[in-house]
Amino acid sequence: MNLTASGLLFFAFAVLTLGAGTAVALVREPVRAALVGALCFVGVGLLYLWLGAEFLGFIQWLVYVGAVAVLIVFVILLTRREDAGGETEGGRFAGLRVLGGLGVALALFGALAAAVLGSGSLYREVPEEPMVLEIAALGRELVAGAVPPLILVGVVLTVALVGGVTLALVERKPDA
Amino acid sequence: MAVTIPSDAAPPPGRTSLAFPARRPGLTLAAAAGVLVVGTTLLVLLLDRKAPGILTGAVVEALAHPATAPLILKAGVLGWLAEGWGLGEPWLGLASISLSLFTIVAVFMGLFALTSIVERKVLARIQNRYGPNRAGLWGLLQPVADGIKMLTKEDIVPAGGDRWMHLLAPVMLAVPAFLVLALLPYGPGMTVVELGVGILFFFALGASAEVAVFMAGWSSNNKYSLLGAMRAIAQMISYEMPLLLAALAVVMLAGTLSPTLMVEAQAGHAFGFVPQWFVFTPWGLVGFVLFFIAALAESNRSPFDLPEGESELVAGHMTEYSGFRYAVFFLAEYIGLFGICGFAVALFLGGWHAPLPVLDFIPGYLWFFLKLYGLVLLAIWIRGTMPRVRIDQLLAFSWLFLIPTGFCVLAGAALWHFTGGGWLGWLVVTPVVTAPYFLLLPRLQSAEANALRTYRFSEE
Amino acid sequence: MRKLKQLPGVGLLKGMLVTGRNFFGSYRNPRRLVTVSYPEQRLLLPESSRNFPFLVYDGNDSVEGLRCVACKTCERECPSGAIRIVQARDENGRPAKHPERFEIGIDACMGCQICAEVCPFDAIKMDSDYEHAATGRTRPMVHNKLRLAKSNTYYHRIKPREAAEVDARLEMERFRKEEARRKREEAARMKKEAAAKAAAAKPEAPENS
Amino acid sequence: MNLTRAAPWPAGTAPFADPGETELLELSLGPQHPSTHGVFRMNALLDGETVVRLQPVFGYLHRNHEQLAERMSYLASMPFTDRLDYFCSLTNNWAYALTVEKLAGLEVPERAEYLRVILAELTRLQNHTVFLGFLLGDMGAWGSVLMYGFRQRDAVLDLFEALTGSRMMCDYLRFGGCRCDLPPGWAAAARLVVDSYPGFLDEMEQLLTENEILRARTMGIGGVEAKRLVNAGVSGPLLRAAGLSHDLRKVDRYGIYDRFSFRIPLGEKGDVYDRLMIRLLEMRESLNILDSALRDLPEGPVINPQAKLRNFRPPAGEAYGRIESPKGELGFYLISDQSPQPYRYRVRPPSLINLTLLEEMCVGAKIADVMVILGSIDIVLGEVDR
């Protein structure tokens, strides 16, 4: 396949995302792992941009890098205790655990890849002209087409966040 | 020699007649301007020999009508490149993008240098002193002096800290600040990158600033930095909401997410002289005040400069930085402020539109930068006056007053749209928009703080 | 409890007004500016301002004309012990009436002018010159007799009123000393005459007895 | 309904077990911290932002002043009293001179008494002016108020320099009067400065008293109830801010203060805002005193003729003299054994004694408030450590 500029770009973004993902698995220090995870989300956002869904790419950045990554990092700080909490690399079944995990992941990937490559009928010529998501269309779709789910997601979000906060609230001993 | 203290309050007895070192400002300025003009003309003529007539034509035409001068000049240079160097298609596209980006970065770096000296001069004049006037004429070379000082200072990474994160943090803060500049609508058709979702891109990049501040605080391995970073993140997150809500109101009314279309939505003049800017509508005014307060908080400017509250935490997350990377933090803060003020101008103050129809002969991009610099000066004036807000008051102020006001501004904008604006609009929207100001703010402070204190005198 | 009568936020605007007025005021009336571009422009110090002491000498020879008689009163009274005096000895070893060495460590001296106050001969006065930066911490900080000595005309130039008063007082003292010496000579002469008269009267008495 | 106070969970309904102790943060502020007033350290134990325990550590500026004074003549330690509270050297001199005069039974001529009152009130003015500036600086007002304060204070310091020769280290009072008389034109210049002060005070009040951020930062913090203040021996504006009327100028009536009519401002709650306002009102009272003192300043000698300058030997005995310095009750306690050196020389420093309550004021407050509370006590490390 001849590599056009956008093809090159796609491979760059894919390598960035997958690289960051593997880094999350390998890096020992939890804070660094969280930050590399944020980098992986940025890569996924870039892939959305490449696929033309700009709105989703920026939403992905806003939600994951802006809010979720910072939340994760805060929680890591709150749960840092030198003695316990961290990784226990050793343990009797460390080697077995790693091998088992990798084995399952690779097996799944093999199955998925076979399914994807096998589905010849889906092999279609890619439309050449760059297509951009039409914001107004998305807006109308959201407001006209999918009103019940929109409100439902709003409710889910509120309930989840308020619930999260109440769970994590440290009760101030009134006058210790 | 009797003690002679003049009638005015307090200046010292007198000054010797020694004149300030003899520098004739007029001459130096004229000389500098002369060198600049002659240099450019020579350069243009020299380059012109490659493809005769194009560059000179473009310059002459640009001087003819300044309103679209940058566009004409850019077209001229591109034509010159195509003609003289015979460049193919991909290179021309690349050249045009890099031309616009280069001018934007040059303009804003110049603005940054200017602001770093203007801020110190204005603060000095507020405090009745001169401000830096040693380096260059009226202290104009002070940024150069600061730059050299920053570059020569040793750049230490604290032991025990996370080396790579410590190096990366300032870059993570500065790059988004510069990227945002590409979205600002400087003039009709002069936006560098025409994004349909400009505002969302601005907020997405704004969100990454928190991660960068955390990285700076965490990797400095220092108690003060960590406390400063925690405060900065709490402040940024809680002030991003009002920013979002105020911008949402404008998005709703302008019907688009791209800043260029928003500025076009504010064109025209009502009753001949009142410009149609959003700031002249009730919800727009409150929205603008909200946006500006949140902008001050987002770029850690006084009275919200908590992270580097030097009276408590030395320099917050920037304590362990020195040398060039401290300058990058300094740069990121200013460029961030320009970016946010630029968006405030685009959203509420009618981007490149002139306030009065008669003033239309001044080019659009000049209006944009005038308004932007007006907001920056306002921020400096506020910095010279107000004491710092405490962290819990800061958060309470945002969550308990700014965000409800944001929702009211949204409601107000909707009502403004349905009542079709005009007197009815003002009548209906104003109470809705100012309700939190009258209801929530007085209750925010404890009742005792609102009471007027009386002081009695013992009689003896 | 009377509520604060104004809208929230108005207090902040009033504060902005004050700083705004100061900003434009500093351009309108440059006298408001407190700072001075030292070293080109300098502040005129009032006459009595004091920094470090100096030794006064009359006439123009800075060694002979020194008023100081090395009585070491100032050395004893100086709170921070900054003055060191070595009395000169004339050719046959008797203490002379002028200092051979007179040193003040200006790093120790805090400019409290007690030496000038207690000096009975008005030999040491306070100078208002404050530019004594030096490259060393020990040797250059100690000013010797030559460097400390300054003429009475210099004293008149920096502190005219005070110098005039001191000169008047010294004049009065000299006059009174002069007067006293003359009166002593007068008395001595009177006594000599009386003695001579008495002697003259005695030779007449023996003849007519 | 106060929105900002987090309502604690009703008993027993918290959805989880005891959260365990959150990690307390040990933080040491100073001694070379940008906003402590000189070399002063505070070890703070923080739970998040709130202060749990605070231990002040001082002594970095101890210069052995009292031991030195016992090996020097009475006159020689007068310049060292300038350096006790280096913002108000003239009131320090006056306290020392008052005690020695009480010891030696010296009379002070009329004109010298008037001069002492004028200079003491001018010192109070410039001390409170600079206090305002530092307090606002601690709150982060970037030095604007500090510069206005310094500009106004410079006029007073120029008066001191014209009279005593030095701006801050005046060393002007002697036992039995003053060192030298006024230079010509000084009284007129002093009148000008006094007339310019009300304008400055109005400008400051407009900038400060209704400023919402300032009120939010200062109201309700640092308050201690009056009984605790009295037990700790606190004196000066801190006491009057809590509503207790105790001013030595009215209690002892030392010098000629009984000839002037002035009032003592009293606060209600004793928090940082009251301390700020009390000092502003005290400045206005000082201006009244200065007006009347400058108006009827008599002619006459400035020093008691019998006062000896050198080897001054006061009769054996002891004396304690105290005055109302801008920081509080400044006292000197001297024991003389008829030798030129005092046998015992003790200074009662108001800053140190006001500082003892710092922990009680700061516990429960936020870390940002600690700086403001420390600023409101108005300590000077020269006087605290001596």
Place this chain on the structure above:
Amino acid sequence: MITLQLVLLVSSALFCLGLAIVLLRRNAIIMLIGIEVMLAAANLNFIAFWRYGAEPGSLTGVVFALFSIAVAAAEAAVGLALILLVYRHFRTIDPGRLPVAHD
């Protein structure tokens, strides 16, 4: 040019990567990141099918991806709150060492 196959390959690789993170790491918070990565991979599929789909006009895929991002964020918030509670109660966030699993 990039065919649909390639994009699907990348998204399934990302999905397996998320699974590997969950299986390999013993720190609850990093496992949460792994779950987020898996969700992102799923969204990538939706957008890929919208992009290469027959008529780009129908935006159901994009809307679905949008809602799934929102739900994922809510789930992350609740997940982290739970992790915090587990940490406070058991003093560890290593799922392996929680007593719940055995007795």
